[in-house]
Amino acid sequence: MPETKHVDRVREQFNRQAEAYAGMQVVRDQRMLEFLAGISGVAREDSVIDVACGPGFMTMAFAERAARVVGVDITDRFLENARAEAARRRLTNVTFLQGDVENLHFGPATFRIALCRFAFHHFPSPERVLVEMKRVLTRDGKIVLADMLASEDPEKAEYQDRIERLCDPTHASALSESRFRSMFGALGLKVAFEIKGETSYALKDWLRHGGPGPEATQEIEALMRDSIEVDRSGLQVRIENDEIHFTHTGATFVLSRDT
Numbered sequence: 001m002p003e004t005k006h007v008d009r010v011r012e013q014f015n016r017q018a019e020a021y022a023g024m025q026v027v028r029d030q031r032m033l034e035f036l037a038g039i040s041g042v043a044r045e046d047s048v049i050d051v052a053c054g055p056g057f058m059t060m061a062f063a064e065r066a067a068r069v070v071g072v073d074i075t076d077r078f079l080e081n082a083r084a085e086a087a088r089r090r091l092t093n094v095t096f097l098q099g100d101v102e103n104l105h106f107g108p109a110t111f112r113i114a115l116c117r118f119a120f121h122h123f124p125s126p127e128r129v130l131v132e133m134k135r136v137l138t139r140d141g142k143i144v145l146a147d148m149l150a151s152e153d154p155e156k157a158e159y160q161d162r163i164e165r166l167c168d169p170t171h172a173s174a175l176s177e178s179r180f181r182s183m184f185g186a187l188g189l190k191v192a193f194e195i196k197g198e199t200s201y202a203l204k205d206w207l208r209h210g211g212p213g214p215e216a217t218q219e220i221e222a223l224m225r226d227s228i229e230v231d232r233s234g235l236q237v238r239i240e241n242d243e244i245h246f247t248h249t250g251a252t253f254v255l256s257r258d259t
Contacts, residue, residue, distance in 0.1 A: 033058055036252070040062075060086055195251070200248075202245050
């Protein structure tokens with residue numbers, strides 16, 4: 001089970017910020033959701049689990065294409081809102097459950113596709129979550145995992161984590177591409193597909209999803225400014241139209257079972 005204090009922080013943070021997070025364009029982007037469904041190869045007869053499903057937009061996108069989809073999250077507000085939206089869309093094959101992502105309450109080989117988007121950087125023990133995703137997967141199943149990437153430079157990665165935690169205290173650690181690949185290999189998963197992309201933000205807009213207080217906001221702005229002339233964070237921090245902007249690099253992996 002994840003560290004109790006961290007779980008409590010996640011629940012408190014996202015219950016407070018549920019609407020702000022769900023309103024982010026990158027979270028709601030329909031083209032991205034359709035892309036993820038496409039690369040997953042989901043078929044009408046498939047069962048799918050969405051781990052740390054958040055507001056459930058990806059869960060519902062897959063429900064339109066699969067036989068059965070389950071979204072699991074720890075945050076009450078996310079689940080309440082997701083259930084209401086699924087009812088509004090008249091989706092009868094989707095279920096949203098509150099649960100522990102390190103101990104999924106399903107038997108082995110229950111799902112053909114396991115999903116996780118924008119959540120691995122919140123997990124104190126990402127390997128444990130991935131073990132569970134693999135456990136509930138059928139032998140021919142696939143995992144679709146999308147998240148931000150940290151720099152391969154440990155100092156830049158630590159600098160980025162400092163900024164992320166000031167904005168959102170539930171941030172555990174962004175993983176580098178090499179860390180992801182090492183974890184996949186150690187757990188008997190092979191990369192069938194990978195694509196990288198960039199998402200740029202105005203700092204003032206990005207801060208809304210975490211809702212940091214004035215002191216934390218001031219510290220974030222100072223750290224960002226210190227990363228403009230010399231890239232200390234790997235975030236391509238810059239000034240555009242007199243405002244701070246930066247860029248997250250992310251990756252999407254499609255994984256299959258090697259063992």
